[in-house]
Amino acid sequence: MTDQQLAERLQPIFEHLHENPEVSWSEVETTAYIANLLRQEGFEPQTFENMTGLYVDIGKGTPKVGFRTDMDALWQEVDGQFRANHSCGHDGHMTMALGTFLLLKELAPTLPGAVRIIFQPAEEKAQGAKALVRQGVVDSLQFLFGTHVRPLVELQDGTYAPALYHGAAKLFTGTITGVEAHGARPEQGVNAIEVAAALIDGIKRLWISPTQSASIKMTQLQAGGTATNIIPGSASFSMDARAQNNETMEALTVGFEKVAAAVSTMYGASIEYRVDAHIAAAQVDDTAKSIMQQAIIDVAGIENCAPEVVTPGGEDFHFYAYSKPQLQTTMLGLGCGVTPGLHHPQMTFNRQRLPIGAQIITRALVLALQQVERSE
Known part of the structure; x- marks a missing residue:
């Protein structure tokens, strides 16, 4: 898949997710939309009986490497009316996850192992990661990666950080x-x-x-x-x-x-x-961070690889490593010109960075699979 083909494929996906936001634990239509898209690609996603969210495995064997995206929107006042609103970039995160899935599908015959892509509900309530841990979704994983769009005060548009140190x-x-x-x-x-x-x-x-x-x-x-x-x-x-x-x-x-x-x-x-x-605060693993750094360099060039970001915000992703200390994790910081800022009702960002983010994540997952293969 060429860069242009990936961008064209992801554009309507982002538009649908952006225009149909759902708040924590109510991501019913979002779950159904993603599951249907995955089934159309010939895969069988795993959903849950008692909650929203899903995951899908690509490749042979038990997955040792994973990528997690969040799904929920915020409930806030927008133009004088309270409604669900994707002002934290989760619509973009899901789009990158689906772009990663599409890229991995092409690579599936040559992958040295399996990858699990996780669509997590209720990040904004800091409850979704705990629920998925209870479901055993990350039990088999050695590496788990995530991503988050970043405001301009932290990352310049078109630059990418290999780790986010949330508080x-x-x-x-x-x-x-x-x-x-x-x-x-x-x-x-x-x-x-x-x-x-x-x-x-x-x-x-x-x-x-x-x-x-x-x-x-x-x-x-x-x-x-x-x-x-x-x-x-x-x-x-x-x-x-x-x-x-x-x-x-x-x-x-x-x-x-x-x-x-x-x-x-x-x-x-x-x-x-x-x-x-x-x-939980970030517990970034050095090996995972170095893998993400190499992925950034391979895809976007060393000149666009920014230093790791220390930020006072919180992120539910880090509960995975907090509850499973053996899990090696890091988050990609996506410099995409978020403005005026995260959680602002009129938040916007450069959507052209989403395909590049998907390519970086895909490269990191492949590198992590190779690392697992060498260590076994």
């Missing part, structure tokens, strides 16, 4: 239960707002190494009713924690738990909370 994130939600009282008799109550203020003050005093990037803060607080002369006895809150690596995130988590316990004891209030989402 870790945890989202907590919780409730504070104190005692309601009359505003004239505060000593008879336990003010949930004052408890929340103490919680905020406590987490601000957590000590993290100055060499590490980290933050934890309260992002939502609801307390009290319509009467201003009642001391509120209950409140609900949300916390957002960020760290550049998993060890620092663990330190933040332990610190928050200690602060919550201390404030609860001090005020005689109950503080209950749960982790709604946990996004």
